[in-house]
Amino acid sequence: MCIPATAADNLLDNGGFESAKANALYGYDWDSWQCKAITTIETTDILEGEQALRFTEANTASNITQEVSMTNEADGQIFELTFRYKLLSYTAEKPVWLNCVWEHPRDGVLNHDEEVLTQTLSKGDGWQTVTIKTSKPVGATKLVVSMAYAKKTLLLLDDWRLERTEATEPWLTVSPATLPKSDAKVGETKTVGNITIRQGHLTQPVSVYLTGTGSAMFSLDKQQVSAAEEVVKLTYTPTAAGQHRAMLIIESSEVPTLNQTLSVSGSASDPTLKPEITITPTTLEEFECTAGETITKTILVNGINCTGNIEISLLNNQSPGVFTINNTLMPANVQNGRSVITFHPLAAGEYSATVYYQTEGGTAQRIALRGTATSGEEKPDDFNTEFVFDNKSPQRVLIERFDNAGHNEQLQLANWQNVVVEGKKPWLSIDELNGEQMDCAKATAFVSGQTDDTEWEIWLVTPALDYKNAANQVFTFRVRGDYLFDGMTTALELYYIDATDPANVHKEKIAAGIPSTADEKGKWVDIHVNLAGSDNIADVFYMAFRYVGPSGTNGAVTYYVDDITWGNPNLPIITCDHSQVAFQTKPSVAGGVEFKVTGQNLTEPIKITLGGANPNSFAMATATTTNPSTTIELPAEGGVAAIALLQDAEGVYEAYMTMNSKGAATIRIPVSCLVKNTTAIDQAETNDMPMKRLVNGRVFIQRGEALYDILGNNAN
Ligand SMILES: [Ca+2]
């Protein structure tokens, strides 16, 4: 059992001024005290121990100061600070005063207990004792204990104390707050740290234990602490090479809110194995930028079985300062250490260098660096301006959803082409727009603050596609146009490209119905282009989006494209059992037709809306709707619905039903109803044929006396 540390431990180092070392400049150094005055050791007029501090000369005003770390003290802990001093001589009206402060790592000096911490001290006769109390502000890490004195003040100091006053609530502190990573060889034992655990007002012992995958590699010299202050030793004895991690838990079963957890990690090497450095990636593409710009690339470094540090050096660096590295040393068995290489050319030209990663006994790894800088005046050519069709590895399936898009960054996807034929901005990727998740491709010729009307032409070309071997021959995409206006000259066009003969590339525009009018702006539209059954399509072909339009702020619009697919075996499709709906009824008699809609691979419900010439003359209902409406919804798998009409006037009523669901091509079903006094329905009735009735807003089917709902259930 340790001897309990009492609350009355003096937290000041050398508070009794018993330790002094001769110093050529000021006479003596007093350990942790900072004192820029000439002092000597007083051995007769003392209060405590065998000596006191004596000022022998004080030509300037100064102070005597000690910084006390408070990192491991409980917030709110009250401290008692006792100063004992004897004024030998002085001339100032205010010869001595306190100048103590609490400090916070982020906020600096805190305005806390100022009235006691910065008070003027009495002159008095003989030894004076001043005792103040101050509490630890939340998050403070340091108390600066300081007494200041005026010019020509000579003093004796002895027996200064900084003590904790007894807390009344349970408390527990652990120091240090973090533990360093340990390195050891297999079979060796290294001390990770000595952890000081302090506590008060706890009646049950505090448990100390290790947990986690690597905990067997670490050990503690005790499992419980109950003294006011106890030190627990944590050691690392790896039995196998590798990285080891564990958690050190300091747990009070009594007051769980006081529990603390420290991460413990160690790295073990086996001296019988060859040290190895691995780097990712192992090669870097050329650094390209305009002179004056900066590009960085990061290499991840891992060391295994290394016994010495990993040294990083830059060799063959002909133009020092153009290529630089962020560090020259990494710990022996670093895990994913970040070695950042910076390219910062100040002039146009070509640059090269080599980075070496080496460790004692290991094989060095190297990466060749190449960089090209263009002069600032040149047109930036960081995007492609030429098409390259290689026809290699055509894809049977293409599903591009632009996940993990950047924020208005150049769209770069393997095997895709992003080509600026004319203009200054390629296709971009965009992650979000005004809070809306986008993750799609974007094309625009909008340039803020510019009214230049140069015609831009920018292309996004898919990878090579396999026509014959695809599961289906349907090319799909979603598209949305923002800022569309009637009469605009900007267009987003869909192209089919046959590059079988690269010297004679054939591009053909396909009418796809991409939104282009003001009332279509801001709405996503799913478009499916079925290329099945065409003899004219090359075995290997490409699809492409071409944005063309004026740049600047005059008339530029923005198009977004997402979910581009080819041969998608899980193609979302909406089908309807009617390609058109036509029926007849008499004035003031409801007529209607039910229809069945099927959804395949849909993730969202099917929405059916009415449009066309007389949409409001009709009403639709599903088996579950009570009020027929011009808008209904069926579940993603589809279902049965009905469309009906009830009009007083004779005539032909026409509309169309639009059916859509995210990802599926929108389908349109034309609807027409002839309202006439003598109709085929009359004949049907007399012949006891089934007919439709709209009863209380729902469509029913009447067969003789029996009434059925649209799902065929008897409704009598
Ligand atoms: Ca003393």
Ligand SMILES: [Ca+2]
């Ligand atoms: Ca997307």
